[in-house]
Amino acid sequence: MHALFLPRLVNGPFEDPVLFIPFQFQRRALIFDLGDVSRLLPRDLLKISHGFVTHTHMDHFIGFDPLLRRLLGREKDLFLYGPAGFLANVEGKLAGYSWDLVDRLSCGLRLHLTEVHPDRLLCCSYSCGARFAADGDTVELPFTGRLHIEPAFEVSAVVLEHSIPCLGLALAERFHVNILKTGLEALALRPGPWLTRFKNALYAGADPSAEFEIEAGGGASDGRFVLGELQQKIARITAGQKIAYITDVGDTPSNRTAIVNFARHSDFLFIEAAFLHTEREHAASKHHLTARQAGEIAALAGARQFTILHFSPRYEGREPELVHEAQEAYQETLARMGRQHRA
């Protein structure tokens, strides 16, 4: 009935990128890249539990400060992930302010940072109450692709080549629970918070023979159900949604292979297209993609839909040319793949 995640690019394609990913029906969101966050409402910034930064070039990381400003004084855990050098980058930002008066605030904000390397993660926490000094030693963990796992979804990363290491990011729902309106009607049930509880029980792999209770207001005269029976009547399980986000990468052979594998079968692929293909040499020297390359990669990955972003300012007023070039490359590549498949 509804997607769990509602990803949206916050800014136009010439502005500093931010992909905001709120959860349907929950006061919670993820964020990919911390570019210009000024268009996000304060209540949107407060929803963010986990932020993933592709790399710390200024256009992808300048939003850290306004986010921190908004969260200061709140009781909150914020988890942030970024590539090699990330801990030092954030520590540098934190060191840029004086924290002598934070004791007067309620100092419940804690930052949990993870620095992503191809084979390992470096994790460290910082709390506002300790004036953002590191809580302890940096902990090293092995990295096999997944950054964050919850029962309903996971976030993965791959280390790609820009002028510096840069993370490709993907969010994948494990499976999708579709609620059947007809099923609800047949049982005279009304949607409510119990539906989130119901879905969470399925994601957590709860025993189907367990009892599931629907609180008053859900509409049921007797609110007790057997979970598995209720599932059969009101839900249909389908493949989960996959959202991939790729920006600031050159079209090198190793990047192309890694991106195509990483973004495979995404429902939504957000991918940079900084330049037109006539300027491919310039794009390569800046470690960016052309619109044609973005369209080819989207097709090779089998992305169902893709959106290009992060255009060079030189194309101001010429967006349709970039979109057209990417779409044409996508269609041509799909057609070529179809011919190869039939041959």
Ligand SMILES: [Zn+2]
């Ligand atoms: Zn950039």
Ligand SMILES: [Zn+2]
């Ligand atoms: Zn960059």
